[in-house]
Amino acid sequence: MKLETQGNAHLRTTPTEQWIVIRHNDAPLRLHVWEWSGTERPFVLLHGLASNATTWWAVGNALAAQGHRVIAVDQRGHGRSDKPEAGYDFATITDDLHFLLQEMAIDAPVIAGQSWGGNVVLAYGARHPLVAQRLILVDGGFLDLQARPGMSWERVASELRPPSLAGALRQELAARIQAMHPDWTAAGVAATLNNFETLPDGTVRPWLTLERHMAILRALWEQRPSELYPLITCPVTIVVAEDANNPEWMAAKRSQVAAAEQGLAQVRVHWLPDTAHDIHVHRPVTLAALMQDEWEEGR
16 A cells, blocks of 8 residues: 655655564564654654554655654554553553564654554653653643543543444445545545454454453543653653634643643644644644654754
């Protein structure tokens, strides 16, 4: 499959697909990785909940065109990585990332994560404050489910439970995604479809099972970002999608971003108007340029 950065055909590049074996107490775990070669600062890209690494392809292409080494990984339980029964808490998932960086000899990277992936990046920065050159939180990282008034785990589990899409025809699901996001590129829709395994009969099922999805959601519910902010020592960039059609969520988001600005020692925030939550899919060129600028100003 070839993806292309939006409106920039000259930036086309093809990453290398590989499986990297890491070990937890001698138990192997294979992580599926896309890697772009380069000699400039490495960027490590983490997807969101129930997503996959190819959603970062357009951003990876653009960063690679600037000479960066780029790694996008399917986190455990997602995409083509291994899917163990346990280990969907932040401690284990950040261990996955740490072992991956060591195995691939990635030194002082810029680590970016979208949505839940941003919260993984935040947790990683708190546990390993001297590893990353910069953290980039893409419409995530500041997510604090307990901070919203009236929220309970029961309400979160009900409202954020994923829809049952197993058995849907891939072609019909593609049409639904495109209808929901008419300005997304065909490549962006294709990358989003990679959140699902396509079966021989043309139907799909999520790579991430419902049980594991809910385990991650529970861990996200229990995480309090405000407790982690003081532990972050490197610069942080927050990129936020503004959705004028959801004023209640935007009010909560502004409050949570303000808490991050207050709690983090070095932070800059960029708001992107009229942008979907999947910023890296909707506006990959804008996001990649912003990430590149943030790296250049901070080096």
